[in-house]
Structure formats: C-alpha cells, structure tokens
Amino acid sequence: xxxxxxxxxxxxxxxxxxxxxxxxxxxxxxxxxxxxxxxxxxxxxxxxxxxxxxxxxxxxxxxxxxxxxxxxxxxxxxxxxxxxxxxxxxxxxxxxxxxxxxxxxxxxxxxxxxxxxxxxxxxxxxxxxxxxxxxxxxxxxxxxxxxxxxxxxxxxxxxxxxxxxxxxxxxxxxx
Amino acid sequence: xxxxxxxxxxxxxxxxxxxxxxxxxxxxxxxxxxxxxxxxxxxxxxxxxxxxxxxxxxxxxxxxxxxxxxxxxxxxxxxxxxxxxxxxxxxxxxxxxxxxxx
Numbered sequence: 001x002x003x004x005x006x007x008x009x010x011x012x013x014x015x016x017x018x019x020x021x022x023x024x025x026x027x028x029x030x031x032x033x034x035x036x037x038x039x040x041x042x043x044x045x046x047x048x049x050x051x052x053x054x055x056x057x058x059x060x061x062x063x064x065x066x067x068x069x070x071x072x073x074x075x076x077x078x079x080x081x082x083x084x085x086x087x088x089x090x091x092x093x094x095x096x097x098x099x100x101x102x103x104x105x106x107x108x109x110x111x112x113x114x115x116x117x118x119x120x121x122x123x124x125x126x127x128x129x130x131x132x133x134x135x136x137x138x139x140x141x142x143x144x145x146x147x148x149x150x151x152x153x154x155x156x157x158x159x160x161x162x163x164x165x166x167x168x169x170x171x172x173x174x175x
Numbered sequence: 176x177x178x179x180x181x182x183x184x185x186x187x188x189x190x191x192x193x194x195x196x197x198x199x200x201x202x203x204x205x206x207x208x209x210x211x212x213x214x215x216x217x218x219x220x221x222x223x224x225x226x227x228x229x230x231x232x233x234x235x236x237x238x239x240x241x242x243x244x245x246x247x248x249x250x251x252x253x254x255x256x257x258x259x260x261x262x263x264x265x266x267x268x269x270x271x272x273x274x275x276x277x
Contacts, residue, residue: 005179009187016191016214020198032210039221042187044177058243059217063250067210070254074261087203096200104193113187115264122231132233133240134245137276140237144244151248159255161262171200 006100012038023084025071028065036060047123182239184225191218205260205269216246 015035022028036059043052133141194216202208220239227235257267264271 002179005183010185012187013190013194016194017212018212020201020207025204028207028210032214035214036217039191040218041225042184042221046184046224048224048228048236048239051224051237051239053215054240054243058247059213063213063247066250066254067206067257069258071206073258074267076267080267084207086202092265093197093201096197100193100197100200102219103196107189110187111182111189121228122229124227124236128233129240130194132237137237140241144241147248148244151251152242155255157228157255160254 008041050126188222
C-alpha cells in the first residue's frame with residue numbers, strides 16, 4: 001500500500017511536470033489526464049473511494065473534454081506550437097522556479113515540524129459524506145447550485161457571437 | 176498494513192500546487208494558464224482529502240465536492256472568455272488583452 005502510494009505520487013508529479021513543459025496543447029491535456037488518474041489512485045488509497053470516482057468522472061472526463069472542445073473550436077494551426085516554443089525559450093523559467101521552490105521548502109519545513117504521523121487512516125465512506133453534505137453543509141449545496149446556474153448563464157452570455165444584420169435596409173446608418 | 180505518512184500526502188499536494196503556480200507564472204498562452212489553475216485547485220483538494228482521512232472526518236470530502244463545483248463553473252466561464260478574446264484579438268497571448276475598451 002505504501003509502495004502504491006509512492007508510485008502513484010511519482011506518476012502524478014512526472015505527468016504534471018510534462019504538462020507544464022509541453023508546447024502542444026493536446027499533448028499537455030493528455031498528460032493532465034494521466035496526472036488526474038494518478039491522483040485518483042492516491043484518493044482511493046487514502047480511503048476516499050467516492051472522491052476518487054468523482055475525480056475520474058468530472059476532472060479527467062468533463063473538464064478536460066470541455067477544454068479539448070474549445071481547442072477544436074479555436075482551430076489552432078502548427079504556428080501556435082511554434083509560437084509557444086518561442087515564448088518558452090530562454091531563462092524565463094528560472095526566476096519563478098526559484099521563488100516557488102523557496103515557498104515549497106518553507107512549506108515542507110512547517111509540515112515536518114508539526115509531527116502528525118503515526119496514526120491510522122480511516123475510511124470515510126460516501127454515506128458519511130452524504131449525511132454531512134445534506135446536514136450541516138446544506139447551505140453550501142444550495143450556494144453551489146446557484147454558482148453553477150450563474151456559471152451556465154455567464155458562459156452562455158459571454159460565449160455568444162454578435163449577430164450580423166444581413167439586410168441592407170435594417171442596418172444602422174454609420175455616424 | 177503500512178500507513179501512508181501524513182507528511183507525504185501534504186508534500187505531494189504542495190509539490191503539485193507549486194508546479195501549477197510555476198506554470199501560471201511562466202506561460203503566456205491563456206489556455207495553459209487556465210489548465211495550471213485547474214492543477215492548483217486539484218492540489219488544494221488533495222490537501223483537504225489527506226486531512227479528512229487523517230482525522231476521520233467527512234468534512235474534507237465535502238470541501239473537495241465544493242472545490243470540484245467551483246472548478247467546473249470557473250472553467251466554463253473561463254473558456255467562454257477565452258473564445259471571446261480569441262475572436263476579438265485573433266491570438267491567445269494574455270499580454271495582448273491588456274486594454275479595456277468599452
């Protein structure tokens with residue numbers, strides 16, 4: 001079980017590194033799916049099997065497919081990959097990498113100093129999650145519904161193309 | 176049965192969050208920046224799951240469900256904005272969208 005956790009973590013980290021270094025968007029998205037599947041394995045090992053299923057269905061399924069649809073609608077050519085390669089070259093990665101690495105080292109120092117290990121993991125099943133979700137957190141569920149509704153309306157409103165008036169008598173006169 | 180150390184789970188979440196942050200900082204393509212935000216949200220959810228499993232509480236998984244909802248709404252609105260930006264400016268460069276008109 002411990003070896004499975006470390007292997008899944010290594011796959012998740014390697015796949016994420018591949019995502020952030022690719023020049024082609026579709027390749028990056030395929031590595032992103034691999035990363036999400038590895039994290040789903042980690043969730044399963046931590047005793048959250050319901051969340052592992054949600055991770056596969058919603059993240060690796062719905063969200064990635066949505067991004068792929070948009071990439072297909074944009075109809076990007078080979079020049080996009082070339083431009084991405086041009087943007088990524090040089091020492092652009094060094095400064096942000098150093099800053100992020102310092103933050104990570106600080107985080108690791110804080111985590112290792114607390115000493116939380118030595119406890120058994122407990123399996124929290126979907127029943128407990130459901131009881132909690134529709135008991136004390138029911139206001140959060142309702143607010144999530146409102147958020148999704150406004151997301152749908154916002155996406156429709158923002159994604160709408162402006163209609164062109166084809167009839168010459170209906171056109172507004174130019175100022 | 177060997178138990179997974181809590182530090183290892185939190186460290187994995189930290190590394191994934193750092194990789195997403197790094198990608199937001201170095202990329203100029205706006206779709207790659209959206210993907211990086213997804214990676215960071217997922218890493219934050221992983222930290223919630225690790226804490227929920229350690230203390231045997233359902234709250235961690237509840238928070239992950241809320242993060243998932245928020246990520247879905249965010250990615251739909253973000254992709255609609257990206258489509259509009261691409262139709263107006265004919266590029267995915269985030270630096271090209273630095274002027275507000277109208």
